[in-house]
Amino acid sequence: MEDIGLLFDFDQDGSTDFAFWGQMDQNFHFQTQLESFLMDCQAASGQLSPWSTFGCQSVFSDAQLTLTDLDVQSPGLGVCAEGEGCPADEPLEAAKRRTRRLVVHQPYKVQRHAANIRERKRMLSINSAFEELRCHVPMFPYEKRLSKIDTLRLAIAYIALLREILMSGSDPKSYIDECMKNGYKNQSDAIWNTSDLTARLSWIKWD
DNA sequence: TAGGCCATCTGGTCCT
DNA sequence: AGGACCAGATGGCCTA
Numbered sequence: 001m002e003d004i005g006l007l008f009d010f011d012q013d014g015s016t017d018f019a020f021w022g023q024m025d026q027n028f029h030f031q032t033q034l035e036s037f038l039m040d041c042q043a044a045s046g047q048l049s050p051w052s053t054f055g056c057q058s059v060f061s062d063a064q065l066t067l068t069d070l071d072v073q074s075p076g077l078g079v080c081a082e083g084e085g086c087p088a089d090e091p092l093e094a095a096k097r098r099t100r101r102l103v104v105h106q107p108y109k110v111q112r113h114a115a116n117i118r119e120r121k122r123m124l125s126i127n128s129a130f131e132e133l134r135c136h137v138p139m140f141p142y143e144k145r146l147s148k149i150d151t152l153r154l155a156i157a158y159i160a161l162l163r164e165i166l167m168s169g170s171d172p173k174s175y176i177d178e179c180m181k182n183g184y185k186n187q188s189d190a191i192w193n194t195s196d197l198t199a200r201l202s203w204i205k206w207d
Numbered sequence: 208t209a210g211g212c213c214a215t216c217t218g219g220t221c222c223t
Numbered sequence: 224a225g226g227a228c229c230a231g232a233t234g235g236c237c238t239a
Binding site: 112115116119120123127147148149 | 211212213214215216217218
């Protein structure tokens, strides 16, 4: 039984986009396992842009085994070595050809890469939440994308103002107009410039 | 060119 | 033990 690791760099930027590792014994059916894994990758890549193309390069320059080893030990796979001018097949085949098999002498490295990938996915989900939040805070039509910190601060100020409107029981539009005329005094300590906030709200269609 | 913003990597800590 | 979460470090990109 030996450890193997597969590292995928789909966008060919030199960093690992997906890692897969496990143990392999004599009965290990490499092709089946790899195909099923690549199907997972394809499914995942649909959600995790920018993984749009398959192009794999080993990130371990000191890999102990190469595609030649893979060829010998998994004769059914039909892979060819880099630079052999393989025909352009569908992405799955291309990925298989470019996949590197590694004997993991550095299990920490592989685990670290897997952790990096998870962290990247986590950050992607946070960023998508920020995008969603940006859609719910008042923006000027001509305004460029808000930074994360500005999005948070504006959201805080916006929520505070909405609460005040609710508490006042008055019509939102006239409340905003009044704020524009007299200057909005925020009851909270929101960092966001409050006159800027009311100006933003004046763009909102309240009916 | 400095400063702001961001993505990524990394190691530490907490949680399941 | 492994994954989630977090914060610090770093480097790239953009803008004033």
